[in-house]
Amino acid sequence: MKATGEVNNPYGDDKVIDSCSLFGMMNTKGERFSSSNPVRAIANMHERVNGLGGGFAVYGIYPEHEDLYALHIMYLDKGARKDTEKYLDRSFIVLLGEEIPTREAEVWNPPLFWRYFVEPKGSQMQDRQESADDYIVDKVMKANGKPKTFVLSSGKDMGVFKGIGFPEDIAEHFCLEEYEGYMWICHGRFPTNTPGWWGGAQPFNILDWSVAHNGELSSYGANRRYVETHGYSCAMQTDTEVLAYAFDLLVRKHGIPIQFAAKVLAAPFWDEIDSMSQSERSVLTALRQVYGSLLMNGPFSIIVAHQGEMIGLTDRIKLRPMTAAIKKDFVYLSSEEAAIRLVSPRPDRVWNPAGGEIVVGRLESPEILQVALAHHTLRDAR
Amino acid sequence: MKSYIIPEYTVDIDRDRCIRCKACIEQCTYGVHHYNAEKEAIISRNEECVNCQRCVVFCPTKAITVRKNQNSYRKNYHWTQDMIVFAKRQAETGAVALVGMGCDRPGFTYWDNLLLNASQVTNPSIDPLREPIELRTYLGRKPSKLDLAFNGGEAALATELAPQLCVETPILFAAMSYGAISWNAHHALAKAASELGIYFNIGEGGLDRRLYRYGERLIVQVASGRFGVHKEYLNVGAAIEIKIGQGAKPGIGGHLPGDKVNEDIARTRMIPLGTDALSPAPHHDIYSIEDLKQLIYALKEATDYRKPVAVKIAAVHNSAPIASGIVRAGADILAIDGFRGATGAAPKIIRDNVGIPIELALASVDQRLHEENIRDEVSLIASGGIRNSADVVKAIALGADAVYIGTAALVAMGCTLCQRCYSGKCPWGITTTDPEISRRLNPEVASRRLVNLVRAWSIEIKEMLGGMGMNAVESLRGNREQLRGVRLTDTELGILGVKMAGK
Numbered sequence: 046m047k048a049t050g051e052v053n054n055p056y057g058d059d060k061v062i063d064s065c066s067l068f069g070m071m072n073t074k075g076e077r078f079s080s081s082n083p084v085r086a087i088a089n090m091h092e093r094v095n096g097l098g099g100g101f102a103v104y105g106i107y108p109e110h111e112d113l114y115a116l117h118i119m120y121l122d123k124g125a126r127k128d129t130e131k132y133l134d135r136s137f138i139v140l141l142g143e144e145i146p147t148r149e150a151e152v153w154n155p156p157l158f159w160r161y162f163v164e165p166k167g168s169q170m171q172d173r174q175e176s177a178d179d180y181i182v183d184k185v186m187k188a189n190g191k192p193k194t195f196v197l198s199s200g201k202d203m204g205v206f207k208g209i210g211f212p213e214d215i216a217e218h219f220c221l222e223e224y225e226g227y228m229w230i231c232h233g234r235f236p237t238n239t240p241g242w243w244g245g246a247q248p249f250n251i252l253d254w255s256v257a258h259n260g261e262l263s264s265y266g267a268n269r270r271y272v273e274t275h276g277y278s279c280a281m282q283t284d285t286e287v288l289a290y291a292f293d294l295l296v297r298k299h300g301i302p303i304q305f306a307a308k309v310l311a312a313p314f315w316d317e318i319d320s321m322s323q324s325e326r327s328v329l330t331a332l333r334q335v336y337g338s339l340l341m342n343g344p345f346s347i348i349v350a351h352q353g354e355m356i357g358l359t360d361r362i363k364l365r366p367m368t369a370a371i372k373k374d375f376v377y378l379s380s381e382e383a384a385i386r387l388v389s390p391r392p393d394r395v396w397n398p399a400g401g402e403i404v405v406g407r408l409e410s411p412e413i414l415q416v417a418l419a420h421h422t423l424r425d426a427r
Numbered sequence: 428m429k430s431y432i433i434p435e436y437t438v439d440i441d442r443d444r445c446i447r448c449k450a451c452i453e454q455c456t457y458g459v460h461h462y463n464a465e466k467e468a469i470i471s472r473n474e475e476c477v478n479c480q481r482c483v484v485f486c487p488t489k490a491i492t493v494r495k496n497q498n499s500y501r502k503n504y505h506w507t508q509d510m511i512v513f514a515k516r517q518a519e520t521g522a523v524a525l526v527g528m529g530c531d532r533p534g535f536t537y538w539d540n541l542l543l544n545a546s547q548v549t550n551p552s553i554d555p556l557r558e559p560i561e562l563r564t565y566l567g568r569k570p571s572k573l574d575l576a577f578n579g580g581e582a583a584l585a586t587e588l589a590p591q592l593c594v595e596t597p598i599l600f601a602a603m604s605y606g607a608i609s610w611n612a613h614h615a616l617a618k619a620a621s622e623l624g625i626y627f628n629i630g631e632g633g634l635d636r637r638l639y640r641y642g643e644r645l646i647v648q649v650a651s652g653r654f655g656v657h658k659e660y661l662n663v664g665a666a667i668e669i670k671i672g673q674g675a676k677p678g679i680g681g682h683l684p685g686d687k688v689n690e691d692i693a694r695t696r697m698i699p700l701g702t703d704a705l706s707p708a709p710h711h712d713i714y715s716i717e718d719l720k721q722l723i724y725a726l727k728e729a730t731d732y733r734k735p736v737a738v739k740i741a742a743v744h745n746s747a748p749i750a751s752g753i754v755r756a757g758a759d760i761l762a763i764d765g766f767r768g769a770t771g772a773a774p775k776i777i778r779d780n781v782g783i784p785i786e787l788a789l790a791s792v793d794q795r796l797h798e799e800n801i802r803d804e805v806s807l808i809a810s811g812g813i814r815n816s817a818d819v820v821k822a823i824a825l826g827a828d829a830v831y832i833g834t835a836a837l838v839a840m841g842c843t844l845c846q847r848c849y850s851g852k853c854p855w856g857i858t859t860t861d862p863e864i865s866r867r868l869n870p871e872v873a874s875r876r877l878v879n880l881v882r883a884w885s886i887e888i889k890e891m892l893g894g895m896g897m898n899a900v901e902s903l904r905g906n907r908e909q910l911r912g913v914r915l916t917d918t919e920l921g922i923l924g925v926k927m928a929g930k
Contacts, residue, residue, distance in 0.1 A: 261550045263897045264902030266907055266909060267906040270905045316559065328575065331573055335588070336573070338901060338905075343902075362558060364551055
């Protein structure tokens with residue numbers, strides 16, 4: 046069995062190149078809603094995709110297991126499942142394991158999908174002197190190294206459903222109309238080759254972080270070297286993977302607020318930094334000095350989600366589209382305004398964020414840390 | 428003893444064009460030309476000609492042609508003309524044969540086996556005439572993590588950064604000492620660095636006080652001879668570089684002959700007038716890595732931890748583990764000088780046989796530091812053999828933060844690589860301390876030429892970066908995906924960390 050990277054990228058290209066449609070929809074009160082609008086919206090951008098990839102990351106779908114890590118795992122055959130389940134039993138306390146319901150749909154050669162609700166084994170945790178999150182990342186990376194196995198998602202109270210097909214057909218296949226979540230991140234794909242592997246579709250996920258990405262990172266080689274230094278292994282050879290790790294490193298491990306993390310990935314130009322006030326200048330100069338290798342250079346627009354937040358960001362000269370909108374308690378991010386207007390014809394506000402300008406939709410929950418930041422280009426969508 | 432060496436060049440003066448103005452006689456510092464009144468003609472002593480092209484350029488009627496001597500030994504691929512002359516010269520002098528500049532033998536340049544990428548369809552290339560493309564680079568030690576503190580919503584740095592050098596383009600002028608090069612050349616390099624927002628490494632010969640005003644754009648060097656090193660000297664520069672080795676002559680010291688040590692140079696180097704300035708092969712207070720660490724910290728103490736300390740080594744077989752040790756010893760910047768690196772004087776046998784190409788050394792050092800997770804802590808400067816802006820771009824893609832250019836800067840000022848720097852007679856006024864010959868180099872004009880060269884390269888670097896779809900140079904650093912190799916073995920590709928073209 047080949048490693049996941051070889052399956053995902055059988056020609057050994059530097060990275061998987063594709064163009065995409067993105068759509069994100071969040072209820073900032075945390076009220077859960079069905080797949081109906083997200084699926085209609087992403088299906089409306091049919092022209093941007095070619096049927097070789099579609100997927101959804103849904104947050105708030107497992108409230109009955111919200112304290113457990115939900116592992117969505119793809120198997121190419123039953124043997125792989127048996128082997129990997131032994132590994133899961135050794136690594137975790139598995140409280141529930143079940144097949145993910147699917148139905149016949151216009152999708153290509155679907156593999157098996159299972160989900161497990163787990164917590165780390167306490168005794169192993171103590172030996173390793175690390176956080177539960179680090180433990181999960183490590184185990185997920187190892188599971189992805191196993192034959193015919195791929196972990197689609199590993200966060201709490203969330204899950205990723207994705208595969209080879211148009212996004213609306215993927216939704217049909219996974220019976221997504223039966224789920225409700227407060228945040229849906231949708232992705233449709235137009236790859237320049239035919240990976241033919243369900244794990245290569247998007248959104249890409251690690252822990253709580255999901256990334257739906259449209260674009261190509263010219264800086265991939267530099268970005269990859271940097272995240273590798275910090276312990277991430279880039280097994281998939283996709284640039285999207287690097288984006289997910291960059292967010293995880295900056296926000297979770299280094300404690301850098303998301304607004305500043307955006308200023309690393311889509312850094313302001315030196316001319317802008319030089320003209321800022323002394324205090325801003327010193328912070329942003331240091332961010333570029335220290336994290337210069339995490340500048341995501343080349344065209345991209347991304348929707349990044351983690352529990353409680355939906356983030357939209359484009360490259361600093363906006364070579365890929367992104368439109369944002371607000372309607373009452375809903376925040377929308379989309380590759381096209383038309384998709385937003387299809388599901389919300391008269392939004393309170395619609396705008397096109399400037400290149401490198403972050404848009405954050407945030408749950409109105411006291412549990413979510415609110416860091417107020419005074420910065421002229423930082424805009425909070427809520 | 429009669430010399431058996433046949434002249435390397437012949438000088439041909441077109442009698443019809445020549446107006447007997449004698450400019451060539453005045454320009455040649457080697458005494459090649461003289462006027463024969465009887466024949467009313469310029470006669471040239473071919474055996475003295477070094478092919479510096481000075482007389483050719485300054486002949487007002489373009490009457491002079493210098494040619495490779497057609498009269499040569501029997502063709503032999505093993506005993507080349509060069510080898511035969513080399514042996515004869517030693518047989519006649521009994522001495523180590525000296526040479527100037529870098530190794531000129533074929534077959535050691537990997538830059539020409541590396542090709543760059545460009546965007547097509549899936550990724551728009553960026554036009555530097557329409558969009559900003561950034562070359563600014565900070566050199567110095569970086570923390571692996573930045574801590575921010577928040578005070579009433581205002582963000583502030585909680586991590587104190589080590590001192591950094593800021594260059595507006597990732598090109599610095601390589602170490603060239605006052606004494607090895609003339610006062611005017613030194614002045615021109617300092618002035619150009621200042622105008623360009625880059626740095627000039629002043630080399631190991633101390634700093635004339637007249638150049639202190641350029642201090643914030645100078646890197647001062649501490650080498651094994653410790654010439655001109657004192658507290659004020661250390662503090663006047665923007666950074667300090669400890670020179671361990673030099674690509675042109677790894678493993679050996681330096682020698683500035685006494686007849687080049689005039690009053691100004693003696694004062695600047697703090698040595699007696701007319702004495703030889705000898706740099707020992709090793710630093711006699713550095714016999715291993717812990718001694719280097721002490722020197723790094725002694726220099727940091729002397730400058731209050733306000734200046735980055737760089738360490739420069741020659742590219743040799745085990746550069747990678749040495750580099751790792753140097754980073755762990757506290758160096759903020761590591762400079763690696765490759766096999767093609769030049770010098771004012773080196774034994775030819777050393778220059779042409781000791782050390783390894785910068786491309787391989789750079790790639791292996793970058794990879795080793797990466798594997799040890801310390802690459803991002805240090806800045807890497809590649810040096811020795813950078814000829815054009817594409818070499819700069821390739822060096823950065825192989826892992827360099829910036830490059831030093833020495834030979835290219837000299838070429839900009841007039842150097843033609845005649846390789847006779849050690850003679851002290853440089854007809855272009857660069858590698859001489861003779862006040863009369865030095866006057867040929869106008870520091871204003873030389874500085875303008877240097878600024879032009881670096882500006883032109885910077886524009887070209889922006890074109891190449893934009894073509895690859897990047898608008899900041901840090902996105903290229905260590906980004907070997909942007910390189911492909913041609914005519915290389917799997918082993919060479921493996922060390923360079925580069926795929927074969929077509930893959």
